[in-house]
Amino acid sequence: LDMTDMNRVLDFQEGLNAVRVQPGIRWGELHHELAKKGVTAGLQGPHGFLGATLGGGIGGNCFSINSPKYGWLNENILNLQVVLPNGDIIETGSLANTKVKDWYYRYCNGPDLVGIFLGAAGAFGVITEFTLRTYPIPEYSATLAYSFPDTDSQLKFVFKLEWYGYVTDLWGIAFFTLPDSLKRILAPLVGERDLAIFATEAYDKDIFKAQKKAIDKMAKEFGGIALPVEGICRALGIPLYLNTPVLEITEGSVAIGWEGEI
Numbered sequence: 001l002d003m004t005d006m007n008r009v010l011d012f013q014e015g016l017n018a019v020r021v022q023p024g025i026r027w028g029e030l031h032h033e034l035a036k037k038g039v040t041a042g043l044q045g046p047h048g049f050l051g052a053t054l055g056g057g058i059g060g061n062c063f064s065i066n067s068p069k070y071g072w073l074n075e076n077i078l079n080l081q082v083v084l085p086n087g088d089i090i091e092t093g094s095l096a097n098t099k100v101k102d103w104y105y106r107y108c109n110g111p112d113l114v115g116i117f118l119g120a121a122g123a124f125g126v127i128t129e130f131t132l133r134t135y136p137i138p139e140y141s142a143t144l145a146y147s148f149p150d151t152d153s154q155l156k157f158v159f160k161l162e163w164y165g166y167v168t169d170l171w172g173i174a175f176f177t178l179p180d181s182l183k184r185i186l187a188p189l190v191g192e193r194d195l196a197i198f199a200t201e202a203y204d205k206d207i208f209k210a211q212k213k214a215i216d217k218m219a220k221e222f223g224g225i226a227l228p229v230e231g232i233c234r235a236l237g238i239p240l241y242l243n244t245p246v247l248e249i250t251e252g253s254v255a256i257g258w259e260g261e262i
């Protein structure tokens with residue numbers, strides 16, 4: 001089934017932080033629509049796939065850019081409308097109560113029927129509508145880069161960063177795993193140290209400042225050295241703004257932009 005004609009935003013409830021959409025909507029289209037409402041899905045879609053559908057992401061249990069902060073796509077699903085193989089149309093969660101129209105909760109009295117259809121590759125029915133969590137757009141964000149003496153310290157730092165909730169998206173790079181061409185570019189910048197390149201974000205200027213200070217202290221605990229992030233991202237060919245879907249286009253790369261444009 002090609003679901004891409006079912007790509008509409010059906011309802012948005014700011015107070016409930018929830019948007020009701022059809023499953024054929026592509027990640028790029030969703031970001032575009034949510035930006036107009038001044039909110040974000042948090043998740044930005046599987047790496048490099050703004051043209052993939054949200055329904056496909058649900059069926060395939062997709063993780064995403066910004067999953068370190070916002071979880072997997074399916075952890076953000078509140079309700080589903082599903083057409084079962086016998087033709088019945090069911091609603092799950094709070095919408096299973098027929099008196100409820102736009103009150104979006106996943107967990108109610110009774111079993112969690114949403115879970116049966118998540119990551120199920122469409123085996124138990126076709127999802128025709130779903131509700132997704134939305135979040136306020138963080139006003140402050142930055143990409144930071146640190147090098148570490150070895151993989152053990154790098155990983156300990158990364159785990160701690162996650163526990164404290166400071167990381168939005170992250171690339172961890174062990175030097176020894178890189179191809180020789182990249183080793184040659186990176187060695188003059190970082191020696192043979194392992195890298196953590198990550199995005200961090202906050203809603204408040206003072207909290208953001210304090211958060212960056214706390215991260216710096218945490219990195220130093222594990223022998224981390226702060227790096228000039230722009231140079232490192234350019235050397236590795238990765239986007240500077242890790243937590244947004246706007247990809248930096250470098251020679252030879254292909255990016256899918258807003259609304260599936262290439």
Ligand SMILES: Cc1cc2nc3c(=O)[nH]c(=O)nc-3n(C[C@H](O)[C@H](O)[C@H](O)COP(=O)(O)OP(=O)(O)OC[C@H]3O[C@@H](n4cnc5c(N)ncnc54)[C@H](O)[C@@H]3O)c2cc1C
Nearest residue numbers: 023046047052053055056057059060062063121122126127
């Ligand atoms: C090179 C590459 C890199 C990737 N990187 C990542 C990554 O970083 N993270 C990640 O999580 N994934 C990654 N993926 C996988 C990616 O998440 C999926 O390819 C993408 O989400 C599929 O979207 P689609 O619109 O093509 O779905 P489809 O391929 O059309 O569908 C996927 C599955 O969902 C089912 N489905 C679709 N719509 C519905 C519906 N309405 N109701 C019920 N079932 C439905 C389909 O039957 C199918 O089983 C990558 C894939 C590739 C090829």
